Amino acid sequence: MLEYLAPDLQTALLTVNLFNLGIFRISPESAEQAGGEGMAFSRMEMYCESVSIGTAMEADARRLEPARLRRD
């Protein structure tokens, strides 16, 4: 679930529920690309089958374990 928050960083203004995510690519990203200083970042790309907007309770009814990419 992705929540867009109010300035208090607690109240959700808009909640996007993401269903059946699957990681299909993880790649390194340079600090310059990621906008960080001296930190290494990973860029994770996932497919997503469907989305809905609504509360967390509504999402629980449809949520499934995400598929994962294994390193080996």
Next chain:
Amino acid sequence: MANNHETPNHWGYPATRRRFLAQAGAAGALALGGGWIRPAHGAQAMRFVTSGLIGLELDGAFAGHLSGFSGGIVAGDVVVEKPGADLVQRKHVGNPRIEPIIIETSQAPTGPFYDWIKSSLQPQAAFPRKSGAVIEFDATGQEVRRHNFSNATIVAVEFPSCDSARREVSSLAVSLAPEHVSHTGGTDKGGYSAAAKSGRLMQSAFRLRIMGLEQATVRASRIDAFGVKIVSASAGDAGYARDYTRQPSTVATSHLVVTIPDAFAAPLYA
């Protein structure tokens, strides 16, 4: 007789992404993983109104504040005929179509607008249609221009990108495919509703939770914009060309791209 079709920009003007989306929608094509609604920076300028105030009206009631809008233009392809003995290419305008209306809001949708987006994203046999208007107000809140639309469906939603290092306002973009549009001057139906303002979306204010990956995803530093496109064979058609029996056939979701500090990325490989 008519054996060649050209788009209105055949004189060499670059096509906007919005035009591309309209054409892609008409062909029933899916463009996954790329930009969804908004034009890339540097693309041909869209007619976004950034001065004054803009509001959205749905079914006669004020439904929210907008940060910009574009589209809703009636246009037709130029049909070029085979040259005759005088070597002159005869031309005429083909079937008219209505370009999608793209609205952007930097505030979280509420009320009827929220309900419309929510019900449009759910796979179903028939998607909800609404009539309304995009209204331009002057600085004093008086209505100066009205862009009416009727029987519109939502054909795309682009959720804003997030970036923990940026403090700018972000915006949600929604693309509407109306059956009919009209543009009029301001009316005295109602004024700007300042009281209807809701929370403002900020790029740095977000939280991502994915079951089993919470330790990594709550540390996400950036999430690219992503969206949903509702495709039907009739998307982009309007007026004479609109087929009342057609309904959206595919709800396509773009990929989600998340940037996470390496220090917290271990759960991704577990």
